Amino acid sequence: MEKKEVLHQICDVINSHQSFLICGHIRPDGDCLGSALGLYFSLRQLGKTVQVFIPGLIQKHYMFLPGIEVIRSSPDETFKQEVVIFVDCSSIDRVFEDDITPEGIIVNIDHHQTNKVYGNINYIDPSACAVGAQIFEIVHTLGLTFTPEISNNLFLAILADTGGFKYSNTTTSTFEIAAQLCRYGANPSWVAQEFYSNVTLETVQITAEVLKTLHFEFDGKLLWSEITQEIYQKYGGEQNEPESLVGELRRIKGVEVAILIHELSEGGLRASFRSRGAVDVSKIASELGGGGHPNASGCYIRGDYQALKQKLLDIARTHLSNVFNVVDSDPRPASEY
Secondary structure (H helix, E strand, O other): OOHHHHHHHHHHHHHHOOEEEEEOOOOOOHHHHHHHHHHHHHHHHOOOEEEEEOOOOOOHHHOOOOOHHHEEOOOOOOOOOOEEEEEOOOOHHHOOOOOOOOOOEEEEEEOOOOOOOOOOEEEEOOOOOOHHHHHHHHHHHHOOOOOHHHHHHHHHHHHHHOOOOOOOOOOHHHHHHHHHHHHOOOOHHHHHHHHHOOOOHHHHHHHHHHHHOOEEEOOOOEEEEEEOHHHHHHOOOHHHOOOOHHHHHHOOOOOOEEEEEEEOOOOEEEEEEEEOOOOOHHHHHHHOOOEEOOOEEEEEEEOOHHHHHHHHHHHHHHHHHHHHOOOOOOOEEHHHO
């Protein structure tokens, strides 16, 4: 289906219904939060009844976002929505556990190529730099006014998912949308200052712990590290998680794939994968039940942390062996490089 047709289908659903539930994935990133809140303010402009549900904690450096206080971390069982809009969610189980499917028309808005296409209406665009850019198109198609609240949220979504306009998903369209958002009231210096320059001391301390435990394999092509629950508890909890740290690890010369593994308090792990392009890390993530983009993916798995970490690393090593034709991964600590 053509993008224009999908956009008009979504707008028809929005115009013809009154109550909406906007859902984002557990442990939301900037694109998830900015897209959900930008859409929230857009629907409210139309006089719609709207709730936003995003499970789990929200990191401290997102608390500046307009409307952040409306986000619910648990579902409202009394709210009866006609339409459920998922943003930045490759699968429903990233929001609702135990295969629960909420009632209502399901609209699936995402830019991950690994999306499971679970909606009644699916707007999946892997060429979009961020879901925030897709929400921009929806708001534009609806003919709504881009208020500062909408514009700043969508600008943050794009800024975050492009790594500050550094990642390969940054295109001319990215800058065109960002420029229009600035004309509509987004304040790029304020958003960047709040997002990048308000880290807590505990966040810096967690970063230091990660940098002390870097592991290099495949002659430096694979780099991985971890944040254990012991580290999180020592420095104030997961709300102090460093933003985009795995991307910083990928910046190290010679590193083709960087992996940052987080131990879950409930048992298991979540991991972020970044690649320079030679290795499609979405394939690694998919083998672990996750997904994403070729150069940026992730996964979330419940179970025994140590066993799952070993499984993850073994899968990553297999993929690197296939790409670089290397059998021995030769693991070495950073001190030997």
